[in-house]
Amino acid sequence: MEQPPIGDAFGEMIRDAYAVRTGVGPRPLAGGRLPRPVIEVIERDDGLINGAPADHYLDEPADWPPHDHRALRLCRGHVLDIGVGAGRIALELQGRGMAVTGLDTSAGAIEVARRRGLRDTVLNTVDGYARAAARYDTFLLLGNNLGLLEGPQRAPVFLEALTRLANPGARIVAQGADPYGTRDPVHVGYHERNRARGRLGGQLRLRLRYRLVASAWFDYLNCSIDELEELLRGTGWRIASIDEKDRPYYLAVMEQGR
Amino acid sequence: MEQPPIGDAFGEMIRDAYAVRTGVGPRPLAGGRLPRPVIEVIERDDGLINGAPADHYLDEPADWPPHDHRALRLCRGHVLDIGVGAGRIALELQGRGMAVTGLDTSAGAIEVARRRGLRDTVLNTVDGYARAAARYDTFLLLGNNLGLLEGPQRAPVFLEALTRLANPGARIVAQGADPYGTRDPVHVGYHERNRARGRLGGQLRLRLRYRLVASAWFDYLNCSIDELEELLRGTGWRIASIDEKDRPYYLAVMEQGR
Numbered sequence: 001m002e003q004p005p006i007g008d009a010f011g012e013m014i015r016d017a018y019a020v021r022t023g024v025g026p027r028p029l030a031g032g033r034l035p036r037p038v039i040e041v042i043e044r045d046d047g048l049i050n051g052a053p054a055d056h057y058l059d060e061p062a063d064w065p066p067h068d069h070r071a072l073r074l075c076r077g078h079v080l081d082i083g084v085g086a087g088r089i090a091l092e093l094q095g096r097g098m099a100v101t102g103l104d105t106s107a108g109a110i111e112v113a114r115r116r117g118l119r120d121t122v123l124n125t126v127d128g129y130a131r132a133a134a135r136y137d138t139f140l141l142l143g144n145n146l147g148l149l150e151g152p153q154r155a156p157v158f159l160e161a162l163t164r165l166a167n168p169g170a171r172i173v174a175q176g177a178d179p180y181g182t183r184d185p186v187h188v189g190y191h192e193r194n195r196a197r198g199r200l201g202g203q204l205r206l207r208l209r210y211r212l213v214a215s216a217w218f219d220y221l222n223c224s225i226d227e228l229e230e231l232l233r234g235t236g237w238r239i240a241s242i243d244e245k246d247r248p249y250y251l252a253v254m255e256q257g258r
Numbered sequence: 259m260e261q262p263p264i265g266d267a268f269g270e271m272i273r274d275a276y277a278v279r280t281g282v283g284p285r286p287l288a289g290g291r292l293p294r295p296v297i298e299v300i301e302r303d304d305g306l307i308n309g310a311p312a313d314h315y316l317d318e319p320a321d322w323p324p325h326d327h328r329a330l331r332l333c334r335g336h337v338l339d340i341g342v343g344a345g346r347i348a349l350e351l352q353g354r355g356m357a358v359t360g361l362d363t364s365a366g367a368i369e370v371a372r373r374r375g376l377r378d379t380v381l382n383t384v385d386g387y388a389r390a391a392a393r394y395d396t397f398l399l400l401g402n403n404l405g406l407l408e409g410p411q412r413a414p415v416f417l418e419a420l421t422r423l424a425n426p427g428a429r430i431v432a433q434g435a436d437p438y439g440t441r442d443p444v445h446v447g448y449h450e451r452n453r454a455r456g457r458l459g460g461q462l463r464l465r466l467r468y469r470l471v472a473s474a475w476f477d478y479l480n481c482s483i484d485e486l487e488e489l490l491r492g493t494g495w496r497i498a499s500i501d502e503k504d505r506p507y508y509l510a511v512m513e514q515g516r
Contacts, residue, residue, distance in 0.1 A: 004305040026442075028308075033439070033506060039297055039309030047262040049467045050286075051297025051309030181291070184284075186470060209307045212444060248291060 007213030011108015013040055014086050016210075017054040018112045028211070045205035045217065046190055057086045057143075064088075067175060067246045068142055072096075074173045074253055077137025080165065082126060083145040087113030094118060101136070103129060130161040139165070139172045146176035146252065149231060150219040151203040159235040163256070172237065172254040178202075179222035181248050200227055228252060265471030269366015271298055272344050274468075275312040276370045286469070303463035303475065304448055315344045315401075322346075325433060325504045326400055330354075332431045332511055335395025338423065340384060341403040345371030352376060359394070361387060388419040397423070397430045404434035404510065407489060408477040409461040417493040421514070430495065430512040436460075437480035439506050458485055486510060 017038040019027035030036040038054040061069070068089065075098065081090040084102030086109060093100040094117075103122040104110050110123045122129055139162050141148060149155040162172065179202035182188065191201030202222035208215040223231070225242055232238055236256050243251040275296040277285035288294040296312040319327070330351065339348040342360030344367060351358040352375075361380040362368050368381045380387055397420050399406060407413040420430065437460035440446065449459030460480035466473040481489070483500055490496055494514050501509040 004307070029440070029442070030310075036308075036310060039299075039311075041297075041299055041307055041309050047470055049262070049299055049469065050294075051299050052288075052294060053297075053311070182287070184287070211307065212305050 004209060004212060004214040006216050008106050008108050009208040009210040009213045009215045010085075011106040011111070012213060013038055013054050013208070013210040014057060014106070014109045014112045017058055018086065018115070021055065021058050041209045043207050043209060043214075044190070046193070048186060048190070057088060059088060061092055065246060065249070067243065067249055067251050070243060070245075071140070071142055071173050071175060071251050074171070074251070075138045075140060076171075077167065078135070079138040079140055080134075080136040081140045081142075083141065083143065083148060084113055084118070084121070085109050085143065087116050087118040089140065089142050090118050091116060101134070126158060126161040126165070130164040134165065135167045136165055137167050137170050139170065139174075141172065141174035144175060144177055144220075144222075144249075146174040146228070147204075147220040147222060149221050149223075149228075151200055151221055152231060154219065155221075155231040156235050159232070159237050163236055166256065170256065171240065172252075174252050174254065176225075176228065176250050176252060177222045178224045178248040178250065180224055202227075225250065225252070262467060262470060262472040264474050266364050266366050267466040267468040267471045267473045268343075269364040269369070270471060271296055271312050271466070271468040272315060272364070272367045272370045275316060276344065276373070279313065279316050299467045301465050301467060301472075302448070304451070306444060306448070315346060317346060319350055323504060323507070325501065325507055325509050328501060328503075329398070329400055329431050329433060329509050332429070332509070333396045333398060334429075335425065336393070337396040337398055338392075338394040339398045339400075341399065341401065341406060342371055342376070342379070343367050343401065345374050345376040347398065347400050348376050349374060359392070384416060384419040384423070388422040392423065393425045394423055395425050395428050397428065397432075399430065399432035402433060402435055402478075402480075402507075404432040404486070405462075405478040405480060407479050407481075407486075409458055409479055410489060412477065413479075413489040414493050417490070417495050421494055424514065428514065429498065430510075432510050432512065434483075434486065434508055434510060435480045436482045436506040436508065438482055460485075483508065483510070 016027050019025040020035055020038055028036050039051045040054045041051050043049050078099040081102045084090050084104045087102055090100045090102040101120045102113050102118050105125055110121050114121055194201050194203055204220045206220050207217045237254045240255040241253045274285050277283040278293055278296055286294050297309045298312045299309050301307050336357040339360045342348050342362045348358045348360040359378045360371050360376050363383055368379050372379055452459050452461055462478045464478050465475045495512045498511045498513040
């Protein structure tokens, strides 16, 4: 089989999911006629492949998991929504009159977020954007985006970029997932293999595929709260509070200080 | 990435889809806790990847496409359901008191069909089964399973096996899909590339992937009715009737004769 070229797999998927939901624009059809649900396909480096409906990226607040609503109550001041995707969260904040900037590395995602009405968007990495003059009071990492810490190498670099983007008293509001409650041997074995290679158990190595394109391979971190605490050591950020009501998912608020 | 080992990807998927639908037995969970929909992932040899919910393999008659109901009215005598899958169609025929045998090459699919109550099942290819003494009056190829003709090399061999399994006056009731109505450049380009390689335009080269395993690569044919007519030439089978009410899907009844 031909190896898929690297492209904006996430953005292509979000574009199609938006076209399916709105009924506007070209979109994948079954039999050239029937709309088909848009599916996110994720490959892991052990060969595991999983598909999941992509529609949730466009969900209205009524359909969100409860912790997303609790996360919004933790936002204050000017918010940077990191990995804004189709703008689900940022649009709600904007609608409530808050100052919010949506950042994503996917051009397709930013395009859809803008078409849905999000006014302030940035197509960049946090590292690239940290060279700008903008400053924020809240960094929002929802939809499992605590995973963007990637692992022990990347986490301090990522957090240093947030430090540069931070107003005094700024906080990070991040949603993570503790991966270690599973008894599925496919996942338990993967965690063990990761540790044997010097990685965190839930340091997933993934790529997205959508139709003809793939993303580059990237690390995405599912970690326990203890592991998060360890990753924060020496970064200037510390855990201020944890909300574990929806385990294995959790909300972590991190602030600067000793 | 590790290449996935070849296994019963279809059967593993059907097992999980059945566990999700019934709530019984181990099944994939999100976050180790929340049931996740089972997704069929199909790779094509041009790198295209598509996911689709697998649940329809278990659908009750009320949720079937209309042509499946019309197909059942075309069945007579002893029916061989080829590619029986989870037994959706065969269970309905059995419930109506018809004699029906479900054949599949997937051990997992046969296992689920039996757990759902299908009494007469065969784990075999049509070629292998044609050496048995069983004889049938109707060969049923629904759920796009006209695709099992694969292409010009395989079709006469497949049809010869059915000839050996046929009672006098037997018929094939097959549901196909005409692929040439699409304007999606990904598919139009694929059809052109296929023809340039001496294949039929809709002669798809596919493999299934489910979690850690992949099927072998196989051909699966979407063809026009003209192409079907051409494939039948010299096989002893001819088109007796076509139902095109649900285009691009169609039902073809084939009978033996000049």
